[in-house]
Amino acid sequence: MKQFNYVITDEAGIHARPAGLLVKEAKNYSSKITLEANGKAAEATKLLAIMGMAVKNGTTVTVTVEGEDEEKACVEMEQFFKANF
């Protein structure tokens, strides 16, 4: 299992468009990727659940990656978060 924390710096938080990109990205890995924030959790492949977390600017998101390609997935997800949120 791999994990990282990320503080959202995008003013709009995790809004629809980048959340959609996140889902697409997450589907590239066989590992299960979970987001946790505001006491809620959602799988990174589920758009509505992610939007339902209502992650706003400044919120810390914990991303957990578990599975065969977790090493690669974790590194790339962290890059993805930096680039998009």
Place this chain on the structure above:
Amino acid sequence: MQQYSGKSIFKGIAIGKIYFYSKGEQQVKRHKIEDAAGEITRYNNAKEQAINELTKLYEKALKEVGEGNAEIFNVHIMMLEDEDYNDSVNNIVENQSMNAEYAVARTADNFYEMFSNMEDEYFKARAFDIKDISERVISILNGASTGSDIGNEPVIIVANDLAPSETVQMDKDKLLAFVTELGSSNSHTAILARTMNIPALIGVKIEESWNGKMAIVDGYTGTFYIDPEEEMLNEYKAKKEEEENSRKLLQDLKGKENVTLSGQKINIYANIGNVTDLAAVLQNDASGIGLFRSEFLYLESDHLPTEEEQFQVYKQVAETMAGKKVIIRTLDIGADKQVDYLNLGKEDNPAMGYRAIRICLNEPEIFKTQLRAILRASAFGNISIMFPMIISVNEVLQIKKIVAEVKAELDTVGIEYGEVELGIMIETPAAAIISDLLAKEVDFFSIGTNDLTQYTLAIDRQNAKLDPIYDAHHEAVLRLIQMVVDNAHKEGIWAGICGELGADLSLTKRFLEMGLDELSVSPTFVLPVRKEVRETK
């Protein structure tokens, strides 16, 4: 005749019959089913069809209104493909033996509630997206047509509110105007209306009894006339005809290259002063934004705009332009543009006073806030930065030092930014004369002809008495422009014009001869200048 006023979204005139558009909310009947697997297949087929329709809408929107505005339909597709959404529908069908229409409606209600209970306005508004996509699936299941059918005659659409999907799928040839009660000037639909060139009014208290009545939408004054008198009708018909003639002439030029008969190319960009001008930039097919006046952020605010406030605006512009060049000019306040909260004080000679870069270099914090916002936004598109009122190489060196500091700060906190070209305005005779030295320090020049002319001729443009001797084509100014272009090219950088002179069609030929690489003009001049370029030998 009745007369109403609203807020105009797009300046234009429409004359025609009113079509009262009410959302065809689908009736959902609830009934037990026997064949759950068959019902799920029925749902999956409807969902597939909905996704196909949304893909077509996306493509239509992409062509008509640009990538940034079309993106909403991709999000809608992803919502329909969402696992939780589909699990919920399948569960209701399988476990409760309910029909697909009911299962979709229940699922939509649950997600609608989840979003509408959120505090944040943005996420709250997503409830309508859920409703929009679900209605589409239900109407397919019901065998109803999903097109927003508005009949065969061109009409003025009157509605309570319109979803972007409704706006885009209406047959554009039959759309004369929109008049809605709800909606804001920055809503998706408003942006779409502007991009599609359709007069639109919002904030008009609408009545269903208007259906079928003759009406006029005057987008210039924001007035909506119902049952206008003959005389007024004729007057507006004449105005409309005039408007259409000039538009038609130019629409043919859309998508065409800015190239002369002998093959010389030039970039034609647009000048904008607000986010609301973006639609006009897209409509008029500008290849980029050559001057984004950032002042409005400061002038329309009662406080210094924060980094976040600025970032959101720059990002929106960069994203909407989707990779096309966007040149943001840093704060150019002072002279005739004053803000109270800066306490700049009254000056005897403000045009030559404490303004623009002079303020920025004296108050680096204000400057840095803006630079950080621009650099952050540069990760989302193709942004360049341009600095106004330069008179010396030393100023440019100071600016570059500050930009480097801001970049270093962003690097430390791991915030990304794009490749950003740094350029300067050439609007003082000093800058023009030392443009050989300045060209070694920057990536481009943009000539601000309004100020350059005023300073070169020592003529205050606000003073009407001087109008007879004010010569916009003064040889001194034209020679300075030539000098700037030559010096730019010697150092391998490009030079353009972003002042009013750029749109002066009687000079287009001369500018091409001078070797200018770019002309940035107000959006409505992009196509006229293109026409002139294409007719030049």
